Amino acid sequence: NANKEGDFATAAVYIEQAIENPKANDRHKTWRYRARIYLNISKDSILFTEFPDALEIVKESLIRARELDSKGSYKEEVTMSFGALNEACNLKGIKSYNAKNYADAGDKFTMAFEAGELVGAVDTNALYNAGLSYKVAQDRLSAERSFRKLSIIGYQPINMILLMSEMSRELGDSESAIAFLNEGIANFPLAQELYIEKFNVYNSLKIPISREIFSLQQNIDSLFRYVKATDKDMEVVALRAKQDSLREVEFSLSEKSKSSILSVVEADSTNIEAWYACAVTLMDLDLIEEGIGAYTKLLELDSTYQAGWFNFGLHDYDQGVDMKNKLGDFPLRLSKSEQAEFDNLKVDMNASFEIAEKYWNTAFRLKTFDCTVIQALINVNIYLKDMEGQDAWREAHEAHCD
Numbered sequence: 001n002a003n004k005e006g007d008f009a010t011a012a013v014y015i016e017q018a019i020e021n022p023k024a025n026d027r028h029k030t031w032r033y034r035a036r037i038y039l040n041i042s043k044d045s046i047l048f049t050e051f052p053d054a055l056e057i058v059k060e061s062l063i064r065a066r067e068l069d070s071k072g073s074y075k076e077e078v079t080m081s082f083g084a085l086n087e088a089c090n091l092k093g094i095k096s097y098n099a100k101n102y103a104d105a106g107d108k109f110t111m112a113f114e115a116g117e118l119v120g121a122v123d124t125n126a127l128y129n130a131g132l133s134y135k136v137a138q139d140r141l142s143a144e145r146s147f148r149k150l151s152i153i154g155y156q157p158i159n160m161i162l163l164m165s166e167m168s169r170e171l172g173d174s175e176s177a178i179a180f181l182n183e184g185i186a187n188f189p190l191a192q193e194l195y196i197e198k199f200n201v202y203n204s205l206k207i208p209i210s211r212e213i214f215s216l217q218q219n220i221d222s223l224f225r226y227v228k229a230t231d232k233d234m235e236v237v238a239l240r241a242k243q244d245s246l247r248e249v250e251f252s253l254s255e256k257s258k259s260s261i262l263s264v265v266e267a268d269s270t271n272i273e274a275w276y277a278c279a280v281t282l283m284d285l286d287l288i289e290e291g292i293g294a295y296t297k298l299l300e301l302d303s304t305y306q307a308g309w310f311n312f313g314l315h316d317y318d319q320g321v322d323m324k325n326k327l328g329d330f331p332l333r334l335s336k337s338e339q340a341e342f343d344n345l346k347v348d349m350n351a352s353f354e355i356a357e358k359y360w361n362t363a364f365r366l367k368t369f370d371c372t373v374i375q376a377l378i379n380v381n382i383y384l385k386d387m388e389g390q391d392a393w394r395e396a397h398e399a400h401c402d
Contacts, residue, residue, distance in 0.1 A: 008037055008040045008041045008044065008047055009041070009047060009050070009051075011037045011040075012037055012038065012041060012051065015030070015033060015034045015037055018030055018034075019031075019034065026068065027068065028064075028065045028066075028067075028068035028069040028074065031061045031062070031064040031065035031068065032061070032062075032065045032074060032077065032078070032081070034057070034061040035057075035058045035061035035062045035065065035081055035085075036081070038051065038054040038055070038057040038058045038061065039054075039058050039081070039084055039085065039088060041054045042054040042055050042058065042088050042092070043088065055085065055088060055089055055092065055108070055111060056111070058081075058085050058088075059085060059111065059114070059115060059118075062078055062081050062082055062085065062118075063118065065078055066078050078119075079119045082115050082116070082118055082119045083115075083116075083119070083121075085111075085112075085115040086112045086113075086115040086116045086121070086123060086126070087112075089108045089109070089111045089112035089115060089126070090108070090109065090112040090123075090126055090129075092108040093105045093106075093108035093109040093112060093126070093129060093130070093133070096108055096133075097129070097133055102133045102134070102136045102137035103133070103134070103137040103139060105129070105130075105133040105137075106130045106131075106133035106134040106137060106139065106142055106143075106146075107130075109126045109127070109129040109130035109133060110126075110127070110130040110142075110146065112126035112130075113126040113127040113130065122153060124150060124153065124155045127146050127149060127150055127153075127155075128146070128150060128155070130142075130146045131143050131146030131147045131150065131160075131163065134146060135163065135167050138171065140167060140168075140171060143163075143164075143167055144164055144167070147160040147161075147163050147164050148160070148164075157184075157187075157188070158184065158188055158191045158193060158194065161180055161181065161183070161184035161188075161194060162184075162193065162194070162197055164180045165177040165178075165180040165181050165184075165197055165201070166197075168180060169201060169204065174201055174204070174205055177201050178198060178201055178202075181194050181197055181198045181201070182198075185198075185263075189267055192264045192267070192268060192271050192273060192274045195260050195263055195264035195267075195274065196264065196273070196274065196277050198257075198260040199257045199260045199277060199281060202253050202254075202256045202257035202260065203253075203257050203281075205253050206250055206253045206254065206257075209246050209249055209250045209253070210250060212246055213243055213246050213247060213250065216239050216240075216242060216243045216246075217243065219239055220236055220239050220240065220243075223235060223236055223239075224236075254281075254284070257281055258281050258282065258287075262278060264277070264278070265278050265294075270301060272298060272301050272302050272305060275294055275295075275297050275298040275301065276298055276305065276307060276308060278294045279291050279294035279295040279298055279308070279311070280311065282294055283311070283315065288315070291315075292312075292315070295308055295311065295312050299312070304366055306363050306366040306367045306370070307363075309359050309360070309362045309363040309366065310359070310360065310363040310372070310373060310376070312359045313355070313356040313357070313358075313359030313360040313363065313376070314356070314376075316352045316353070316355040316356040316359065317352070317353065317356035317376070317379075317380055319352045320349050320350075320352035320353040320356060320380075320383060321383075323345055323346075323348055323349035323352065324349055324383065326345060327342065327345055327346060327349065330342050349383075350384065353380050353383045353384050354384065356376075356380050357377065357380045357381070357384065357389075360373055360376050360377050360380065361377070364377065369396070369400040369401075371397065371400065371401035374393055374396050374397045374400070374401060375397065375401075377389070377393045378390060378393045378394055378397060381393060
């Protein structure tokens with residue numbers, strides 16, 4: 001009666017007393033009533049703070065009621081109650097997530113999934129939300145458990161692997177991130193996104209190493225500039241030895257990132273994104289010939305891949321800039337042989353800039369008013385001393401980018 005009258009707290013007292021009675025404890029009716037009472041309590045925000053485990057009690061009560069209903073007379077009612085529990089848990093999960101109580105949100109979404117699972121329903125949204133909530137809460141084991149279960153169910157298995165890898169990387173555990181990806185690759189050898197993510201993991205490991213190498217070089221330069229150190233000074237020798245050691249690690253990671261990309265194009269030689277990632281990696285490794293080959297293959301597969309044309313042009317532009325810098329190193333007065341070398345280098349420089357301009361014009365046609373491309377075309381026309389070209393691209397920049 002207390003439950004019908006809305007006095008749920010009193011009803012809870014009565015039902016807890018009832019289950020202490022051996023006869024009542026063995027009746028499925030007692031447990032069904034108990035589930036109803038606590039489900040009502042969970043819907044009352046004030047009462048729920050007094051009975052924070054109300055939803056757990058609903059689940060426990062429904063499981064017990066089903067066990068005692070040997071004839072299945074109330075199977076439909078219990079099934080509907082599990083559905084109501086699923087809905088209540090999902091709502092509580094959303095509320096907790098919005099309140100930034102991510103661990104509790106994960107628990108509530110997990111219970112929502114389990115409530116459905118107990119009656120043969122698979123609430124993948126609930127389990128996915130649980131995984132994301134635990135991920136934000138940095139509860140790695142719970143998040144992994146949710147994502148793994150989703151993968152086993154067949155719900156976006158590759159995306160679940162990527163989420164587990166991403167979570168490990170965010171927590172500073174790149175070793176586990178790579179282990180997840182290797183496991184995924186073993187099961188999904190044609191899933192290019194796994195190879196590309198593996199490349200990203202290795203590349204992310206290079207960043208702090210590259211920065212430290214640069215910092216060490218700055219220290220060395222300072223020693224030469226301010227204390228007139230020489231190559232044989234112990235401090236310089238020590239810094240360079242550390243640089244060499246770090247360069248070995250950096251190169252090893254670069255090789256691993258390269259192999260992770262090459263394996264993807266071996267798995268599917270028509271994958272455009274894989275060829276692009278492969279080309280970028282090879283160029284980063286200064287494996288220019290291989291990188292150009294990868295870009296060539298990419299553009300054979302898709303001649304409208306704008307980033308491929310832009311990066312192709314960037315390579316020639318960088319070559320042109322390097323040659324321009326070398327021209328500045330020549331003395332003011334040149335011997336006959338030096339003049340010939342100077343003239344040849346200047347021809348090669350202009351040829352590189354002209355090739356870059358050609359590729360960047362293609363990139364522009366594929367994606368009109370791309371401000372990065374427009375700025376690049378301004379720069380290359382400056383080097384080519386083409387005033388008309390400079391003015392035209394500056395006008396385009398002012399019209400669409402400023």
